[in-house]
Amino acid sequence: MATIDETKAAEGSDETPKYKVIGTRPIRHDGADKVTGRALYGADIKVKGMIYGAILRSPHAHANIKSIDTSKAKALPGVRAVITSADLPEPGDKIAELGEGSVVLNHLSSNNLARTKVLYKGHSIAAVAADNIHIAQEAANLIEVEYEILPPVLDVLKAMSDEAPVLNPDVRTEEAATGEKGDKHTNIAKHFLFEKGDIEKGFADAKYVVEREFNTSTVHQGYIEPHVATALWNNDGQITVWTSTQGTFSVRQQVAELLDVPLARVKVVPAEIGGGFGGKISVYLAPVAATLSRIAGAPVQVVMDRTDVLQATGPTPGSHIKIKMGVDADGHITAADAWLAYEAGAYPGSPIGAGAMCVFSCYDVPNGRVEGFDVCVNKPRTNAYRAPGATNAAFATETVVEELCEKLGMAPVDFRLLNASKEGTRRVDGVTYPRIGLVETLEAIKESDHFKSPLEGQHRGRGIASGFWFNAGLKSAVTATVNSDGSVSLLEGSTDIGGSRTAIAMQFAETLGIAAEDIKPAVVDTDSVGYTDVTGGSRVTYATGWAAYEAGKDLQRQIVARAADLWEVDPDQVSYEDGYVLGPDKKVSFKEIAVELSAVGEPLVGRGVSNHNEPGGAFGTHVVDVEVDPDTGKVDILRYTAAQDCGTAIHPAYVEGQIQGGAVQGIGWGLNEEYWYDEDGSMRNANFLDYRIPTCYDLPMIDTIIVEVPNPGHPFGVRGVGEVPIVPPPAALAAAIYDAVGVRMDELPMSPPRVLHELLKKQKES
């Protein structure tokens, strides 16, 4: 791991930030429980009297539901409840804001239990609760559904045509900026447009212009823990949900909205979470389990199996993208034009807005145009997946950039340095960047041992690519209780994915000048901590970390006041510095004062909240070496290095882990992962044998270079880390494949059959 602090260097200072805790690698607070198997994940939750749920899912990709007969299921001994959408309130067209975005409640409700139509294979139709899972599954199979089967539409371009079957009768094309809707039924839910400068003039000024089209496949987040929810709808009207989620407060709101109960009646208890990556924000099971519980009078647990997860939870969209870029003779970009159509899946809401904002985000584009479409198809409703929308877009743009570099005879890294976005660059969507670190990641890669090492051998190639993702701020809260021994119990609302509770505890510890090991961080339920937005958007280390900083400052103020009172001196004569309380003739450590104060007065409890909006944004640049088997088209990765601007690395090991994890997911997306549908709309690889995520046998060590350009909008300079590393890999791999065997890939994944097809085509042409 290398660390670069460009900000300090730019300021002409060789002094690096000196932190006691930040930048160290303490053992994670949840480590012992997790490595010993004692940590409680969603399916480990057991509630007294609990029964089990099963869900009947659609065998068709597109069909009207003509009737549902649940009588045989209800008659089966051991069955305690059977529900359909008729048992859920009708939410109408109300839109709910869920912190990270909005959703039409009717769509969300229909995705939990289909109302009049099924829109993808695996769409849930009815649910059963029974004394054991076997009875529940048997009863679910006894439910009789009469369908009117409709033709499915699985391709984004076909779905946009006037002849395509329309999925949702309430969808008209909405112009994003004006809200105006078209007057015809369509699958195109939303239209975006960004423009900057004079694009015609920009292309007229270009010496070289490259225009290409790209396709990317539907891919899943592939978290190892499947979805699970346990719910108790108590006799007093209180609903408690235990679940594996990225956002307890978001689940609370979704459950309250979908069941039409007051927010205060719902409590969500987070379990440990076996991965989410954006896929565990929407609810699929909790409202169903709660409704079953209400009827059965017992807590109900519903667990998905892997097929359910792949077929019926939100993957990230397949897409069709057209990119046109022009450069002058010196290599400066003169114009760029993008057209992006993203599959929303069954209901509107693909990450097309983000994709459109990211497509040229790495470059200073003087004249640009970006048009985007959100398009419904008969696949599960898409959801966020690590930098949602950005990977598709980067694959297209970066591949065109590579071709421009070839025409210019310019090294790709130098082209990127020449045209890189930097502070003050105005994006095509209009916003200018604050202090960012793209250039620094390019320079880090250029200076890396990997980049400088020769690559030898037949059919071997090297490629680089860059990527960007926004960081979110949003709301967070923490509570810090000082114990009588000087340890601190830190309660937070951010469910912990990737070691965030330790990264937050470290920022709290840094603020007070105490050891991370003296903090006991706990992720608690929605009744026990202030509102906190989801663990997503690369926001937790930034925002909840800031809340922890504020809680530390709050405790400092209290300690100073209480110490002054204890020592009978003026508060102005007391200060808090680096873990010590300083009085006129005293210097007492945090632990000592904690013991003293707890003996003589009220408990010390600090609070911290944040709702800041300067999270910055983050960039990464990756380099990869590959070897391509010309006989099979199989791509083997020989070496991989990822550089990323992380602002300030709070816990470098977790930062490295995030970069490595994101890169691995991007590699999977680039080389193997895709939803395979037959013409009836049935996913044919809904298991982890056939949906091929990379394993340790497929990968070398992912080397990381942590670049630190501190975010001026955070007390410790934090930027979000988790999402950026998934953005560059497919594009970097495509560049490496071209370097190795001379074929430009324009479709993801670049699996052996696709690479071989291009190799054979090239052979035929030559």
Added chain:
Amino acid sequence: MPRLFIPPLLRSYCGGKEEMIVEGTTVLEAVQSLDNEYPGVMERLCPEGKLRAGTSVTVDQNVTPRGLSQKVSSESEIHFLPAIGGG
């Protein structure tokens, strides 16, 4: 006075202008100022006085959680962009 950048799809209602210097100390006042010049813009951008679902306000490089009530300075830039979520 703040600069309000007009989304491309709204420019046909604003005489084709890409941006306007507007009056106001909040985003809402800035939009009202634009609406004074081009009536109907307010209803399209902020129906019923609320930010349209799925839209966010960016003031001086940052998406503001305060939406229309966000204060702006005479040097501010205001943009209306798609609301995005992360993974």
